[in-house]
Amino acid sequence: MSDPGAMRIETHPILEPLSTVSSVTFSFDGLIVVGRVDEPIAVALLAAGIRIFRTMPRYGDPRGGYCMVGRCADCMVVVDGVPGVRACVTMVSAGLDVRTQQELGELDASFVPDRGR
Amino acid sequence: MSPRIAVVGAGPAGLAAAAVAARAGVTVDLFDERDQAGGQLTYRVQPVEAEFGRPAERPFELAKRLLAEAAEARVLPHLGSLVAGSFDNGQQLLVVENGRSWIWDGDALIVTSGSTDLPYPFPGATYPGVFSGRGLQILINRYRVLPGRRFAIIGGAEEAEELAIDIMLAGGEVIWSGIAPAPFLRAGGIKGVDVLGVGNEDFAVDVIAIAVGRQPDAALATMVGVPLAFAADLGGLVPVVDDRLEAVPGHVFVAGDAAGVGSVAVAIAEGRLAGAAAAARLGLLDDDALAAMRGAHPDLALRSARRASLQSAFVQPYEGPALS
Numbered sequence: 322m323s324d325p326g327a328m329r330i331e332t333h334p335i336l337e338p339l340s341t342v343s344s345v346t347f348s349f350d351g352l353i354v355v356g357r358v359d360e361p362i363a364v365a366l367l368a369a370g371i372r373i374f375r376t377m378p379r380y381g382d383p384r385g386g387y388c389m390v391g392r393c394a395d396c397m398v399v400v401d402g403v404p405g406v407r408a409c410v411t412m413v414s415a416g417l418d419v420r421t422q423q424e425l426g427e428l429d430a431s432f433v434p435d436r437g438r
Numbered sequence: 439m440s441p442r443i444a445v446v447g448a449g450p451a452g453l454a455a456a457a458v459a460a461r462a463g464v465t466v467d468l469f470d471e472r473d474q475a476g477g478q479l480t481y482r483v484q485p486v487e488a489e490f491g492r493p494a495e496r497p498f499e500l501a502k503r504l505l506a507e508a509a510e511a512r513v514l515p516h517l518g519s520l521v522a523g524s525f526d527n528g529q530q531l532l533v534v535e536n537g538r539s540w541i542w543d544g545d546a547l548i549v550t551s552g553s554t555d556l557p558y559p560f561p562g563a564t565y566p567g568v569f570s571g572r573g574l575q576i577l578i579n580r581y582r583v584l585p586g587r588r589f590a591i592i593g594g595a596e597e598a599e600e601l602a603i604d605i606m607l608a609g610g611e612v613i614w615s616g617i618a619p620a621p622f623l624r625a626g627g628i629k630g631v632d633v634l635g636v637g638n639e640d641f642a643v644d645v646i647a648i649a650v651g652r653q654p655d656a657a658l659a660t661m662v663g664v665p666l667a668f669a670a671d672l673g674g675l676v677p678v679v680d681d682r683l684e685a686v687p688g689h690v691f692v693a694g695d696a697a698g699v700g701s702v703a704v705a706i707a708e709g710r711l712a713g714a715a716a717a718a719r720l721g722l723l724d725d726d727a728l729a730a731m732r733g734a735h736p737d738l739a740l741r742s743a744r745r746a747s748l749q750s751a752f753v754q755p756y757e758g759p760a761l762s
Contacts, residue, residue: 374566
């Protein structure tokens with residue numbers, strides 16, 4: 322059973338109805354995922370029912386988000402070829418190529434750091 | 439030139455500390471790694487008490503009020519700015535902003551960096567679908583995503599109760615909630631959690647939240663050498679501070695959850711005390727102003743007494759023979 326039945330909370334008894342913001346399309350392991358512009362990658366993935374973000378180096382066991390505040394490193398994914406990106410604090414943007422991170426991931430030798438990320 | 443201080447963490451304690459110090463005439467730089475101020479008030483929905491004895495307020499309204507007070511006092515906000523290090527008795531900070539870094543220079547530092555959820559390791563606790571309690575609260579209330587339908591909560595105190603209500607308000611179902619020794623718990627599933635085992639019973643759940651309590655997050659204080667002491671009632675290892683929340687004389691103050699896990703009302707009262715204490719050290723307030731702040735919440739006296747006992751553990755008991 323892989324679908325946890327995740328959903329967007331459109332209406333809430335205390336909070337305002339979910340605001341309408343423009344949506345953004347990116348890919349996860351080749352799959353098209355639709356996110357909201359004001360949310361991190363991990364949130365868009367979880368909303369789409371995707372829970373496995375990476376595997377661990379030693380036993381290959383799967384991990385998803387845990388702390389959601391950028392502390393625990395359970396949500397690291399490969400974004401546009403760069404491994405070790407924390408999905409819970411990196412905002413979605415159109416056309417991102419997000420992939421499951423296998424172990425520590427591999428960095429392309431030609432990689433030039435993007436100081437904006 | 440007016441003295442300059444940094445307040446790190448723009449939650450209830452930080453906003454309160456910054457406003458008080460700025461009102462006294464200090465130039466205050468308020469840092470937060472998130473691009474939104476308010477800290478825990480940005481992802482909690484149930485009413486919280488802000489001032490002792492006054493009715494509870496909705497967290498987002500309280501955040502708005504504290505923000506307005508800080509803005510009115512001309513606090514300088516630095517949002518999206520991660521303070522990654524502290525040096526030189528808190529008079530220098532390493533700030534990382536948009537992938538670039540710079541050094542902040544000033545006279546004093548108030549650490550109001552809050553707390554982090556305690557882990558609770560049991561077999562399967564690292565499995566996808568297991569979240570920290572606060573992480574799940576952020577997901578539900580800030581980002582408005584329910585990551586499953588059936589939830590289990592590990593934890594038996596206030597945090598767990600609040601989370602259970604938040605889940606139900608959002609339309610989820612709480613299947614199991616409680617606390618059991620780790621060897622009696624296990625999480626399992628094919629692709630992420632689909633079962634929580636408690637003793638001999640199995641519960642079909644999509645998400646497990648670990649809400650067993652929080653611990654102070656005072657790394658910036660420890661980086662300048664502030665000792666930690668263990669106080670279970672304050673959340674574990676806490677920085678050693680005196681009754682004016684001072685950790686390094688004249689320079690470093692710690693307030694709110696970072697100085698010992700507590701309520702929002704305590705964080706606000708302590709934030710104000712730390713802001714006033716810093717301003718007093720810089721010659722802009724007198725000690726009478728501090729007395730009023732100390733009396734603002736009865737828990738402050740309790741926490742202060744608790745700290746006095748911790749502090750005594752760090753006093754050298756034997757001073758040795760006097761040097762000629």
